[in-house]
Amino acid sequence: MTFGDPEDLYVLRRRTIAEKFVDISFRNIAIAMASMVSLILVAILIVVFWGSLQSIAEFGWKFLITSSWNPVDNEYGAFTAIYGTIITSLLSLLIAIPLGVGTAIFITENIIPKWMRDTIGIMVELLAAIPSVVLGLWAIFVLEPFLRPILEFLHTHLGWIPLFSTEPMGPGIAPAILILVVMILPIITAISRDSLNQVPVNLRQAAYGVGATRWGTILNVILPAAISGIAGGVLLALGRAMGETMAVTMIIGNSNNFSWSLLAPGNTISAMLANQFGEADSGQMSSLMYAAFVLMILSLLVNICAQWIVKRLSLKY
Amino acid sequence: MNISPSDQARAFADDLSYRPALARNILNKILSFVAAIFAIFAILPLVLVLVYVSIKGASKISLSLFTELSPPPGLEGGGIANAIVGTFIVTVIATLIAIPIGVGGGIFLAEYSKEGAFTNFIRFGTNVLSGVPSIIAGIFVYSIIVSTKIFFGHSFSALAGGIALSILMLPTVIKTTDEGLKLVSDDLRRGALGVGASKFITITRITLPSAFTPIATGVVLAIARAAGETAPLIFTAFFSYFMSDGPNSIFNPIATLSVLIYEFATSPDQNQIELAWAASLIIVIMILALNLFARWIGRFASK
Numbered sequence: 034m035t036f037g038d039p040e041d042l043y044v045l046r047r048r049t050i051a052e053k054f055v056d057i058s059f060r061n062i063a064i065a066m067a068s069m070v071s072l073i074l075v076a077i078l079i080v081v082f083w084g085s086l087q088s089i090a091e092f093g094w095k096f097l098i099t100s101s102w103n104p105v106d107n108e109y110g111a112f113t114a115i116y117g118t119i120i121t122s123l124l125s126l127l128i129a130i131p132l133g134v135g136t137a138i139f140i141t142e143n144i145i146p147k148w149m150r151d152t153i154g155i156m157v158e159l160l161a162a163i164p165s166v167v168l169g170l171w172a173i174f175v176l177e178p179f180l181r182p183i184l185e186f187l188h189t190h191l192g193w194i195p196l197f198s199t200e201p202m203g204p205g206i207a208p209a210i211l212i213l214v215v216m217i218l219p220i221i222t223a224i225s226r227d228s229l230n231q232v233p234v235n236l237r238q239a240a241y242g243v244g245a246t247r248w249g250t251i252l253n254v255i256l257p258a259a260i261s262g263i264a265g266g267v268l269l270a271l272g273r274a275m276g277e278t279m280a281v282t283m284i285i286g287n288s289n290n291f292s293w294s295l296l297a298p299g300n301t302i303s304a305m306l307a308n309q310f311g312e313a314d315s316g317q318m319s320s321l322m323y324a325a326f327v328l329m330i331l332s333l334l335v336n337i338c339a340q341w342i343v344k345r346l347s348l349k350y
Numbered sequence: 351m352n353i354s355p356s357d358q359a360r361a362f363a364d365d366l367s368y369r370p371a372l373a374r375n376i377l378n379k380i381l382s383f384v385a386a387i388f389a390i391f392a393i394l395p396l397v398l399v400l401v402y403v404s405i406k407g408a409s410k411i412s413l414s415l416f417t418e419l420s421p422p423p424g425l426e427g428g429g430i431a432n433a434i435v436g437t438f439i440v441t442v443i444a445t446l447i448a449i450p451i452g453v454g455g456g457i458f459l460a461e462y463s464k465e466g467a468f469t470n471f472i473r474f475g476t477n478v479l480s481g482v483p484s485i486i487a488g489i490f491v492y493s494i495i496v497s498t499k500i501f502f503g504h505s506f507s508a509l510a511g512g513i514a515l516s517i518l519m520l521p522t523v524i525k526t527t528d529e530g531l532k533l534v535s536d537d538l539r540r541g542a543l544g545v546g547a548s549k550f551i552t553i554t555r556i557t558l559p560s561a562f563t564p565i566a567t568g569v570v571l572a573i574a575r576a577a578g579e580t581a582p583l584i585f586t587a588f589f590s591y592f593m594s595d596g597p598n599s600i601f602n603p604i605a606t607l608s609v610l611i612y613e614f615a616t617s618p619d620q621n622q623i624e625l626a627w628a629a630s631l632i633i634v635i636m637i638l639a640l641n642l643f644a645r646w647i648g649r650f651a652s653k
Contacts, residue, residue: 066454276483
């Protein structure tokens with residue numbers, strides 16, 4: 034058997050110019066596409082900041098702490114909306130953390146059969162898929178009427194606390210908080226579940242081996258080991274709660290008058306944007322942009338913190 | 351050293367059987383019960399929303415819902431045909447924009463990127479962009495496209511709505527492409543490069559097809575999320591009572607199911623509220639179907 038002339042066998046074929054061109058341009062296109070993302074992010078920041086310049090020059094820091102919102106006199110202060118954004122997101126987080134982490138523990142432990150746990154997991158994930166506008170519709174016609182007697186009870190018996198000092202009239206901050214709980218619960222549950230699942234099984238076995246009970250193990254071993262992922266998830270949920278728009282807009286009442294009460298109608302930055310941006314004149318537009326800029330900075334900070342926590346505190350085991 | 355166990359400990363050691371009356375075992379039961387209650391609370395909203403949307407929406411389901419235009423307040427009957435078509439058009443526009451950019455960006459991150467400031471910047475940007483509130487994406491597109499009338503003097507348009515939605519889809523598509531490509535074994539890449547394929551051929555013929563399933567799953571989930579978004583569309587696609595027909599319609603305001611629900615839910619007109627429930631049912635079915643489809647793609651591949 035002959036192989037013939039080695040010259041014919043190992044032919045060194047040089048790539049044609051066309052091939053090289055395709056290769057290089059494909060790489061450059063990929064780089065360009067990747068840059069688009071960061072470009073969009075920077076562009077959003079610039080556009081929102083540019084739009085708010087007029088209002089920043091006019092109101093400065095006072096914009097953040099005054100609560101007058103008067104398009105007629107061109108007087109703007111976003112404190113009502115900033116208070117609403119912070120109070121709704123923090124209180125909803127307060128309710129959603131135990132619910133979400135508790136659910137995540139329940140579906141990562143073997144208390145009930147696996148198929149039931151998987152079903153609960155899928156249902157929680159599907160809850161995240163329901164559009165917020167549908168949740169808003171449900172909140173207006175189902176949640177709020179159901180909630181009103183409870184809120185009235187709170188008002189009559191605990192009315193001396195400023196948080197419950199007003200008569201519940203329908204839409205308000207309290208139902209908005211509950212609908213936010215529904216929206217961020219899936220995030221907290223999903224991320225907590227992932228971090229709990231990542232805890233090495235050795236830790237659990239060691240804890241059981243020295244005689245710890247199930248919940249002794251969970252509270253002293255599993256949760257501390259998974260805390261970084263859970264904390265990151267909670268911060269992501271906080272960012273989501275602050276930026277959530279539709280369901281909140283539909284149920285919070287969109288009032289520009291400030292009130293400490295959770296039962297009164299209020300506003301959040303995103304709800305204010307959704308409501309007023311469409312029909313705003315230039316002065317109001319600039320103030321809305323300023324509010325949007327504040328929201329953008331808030332959610333950027335929360336997101337960066339979340340990334341930092343996940344990176345910094347990630348599993349040591 | 352004398353290590354004699356106490357009497358109590360000896361009593362335990364003699365009998366190793368489970369004692370339900372011990373304080374720690376009771377506490378265990380209580381905590382498990384509390385966790386179960388929490389889990390029930392977590393799935394309760396989904397069940398309640400689905401039940402109410404089905405009951406209130408189903409009563410309005412009829413042929414005219416899918417064939418007639420949405421009525422202005424005060425008129426009886428009507429349907430949501432324009433909004434169904436509109437949701438479809440806007441989502442398709444968003445997908446057509448987001449897939450090339452997102453998959454391209456994912457290819458860069460997984461196949462070309464080296465550790466460095468630029469790569470970190472892209473990764474950071476992707477993560478941060480996924481946390482940008484959706485309403486801000488709407489305001490951004492309003493400022494650069496709608497208010498400047500950049501598309502031949504048209505202000506509100508389906509195209510602007512699609513662009514706003516694509517901004518929200520991008521991070522998901524990039525992340526899933528990146529993660530999907532990273533799952534592809536390096537042996538495949540080396541094999542392809544070893545037999546003389548160029549990087550372009552390696553990626554388009556070998557790695558991308560191998561990573562098709564995770565990418566497709568991510569894209570379908572991104573579409574499902576975008577189809578239900580409302581906030582970015584209010585100032586971009588706006589709303590319209592008319593049917594969009596002809597290719598020119600992408601430059602005109604367009605109705606979408608989500609904006610229709612928002613507009614009609616807050617209307618005093620009973621007929622519009624009923625249509626909002628019907629539209630909710632349609633959009634929930636669409637989105638749940640897309641989610642199940644994504645799951646099915648994933649399961650189909652793992653077999």
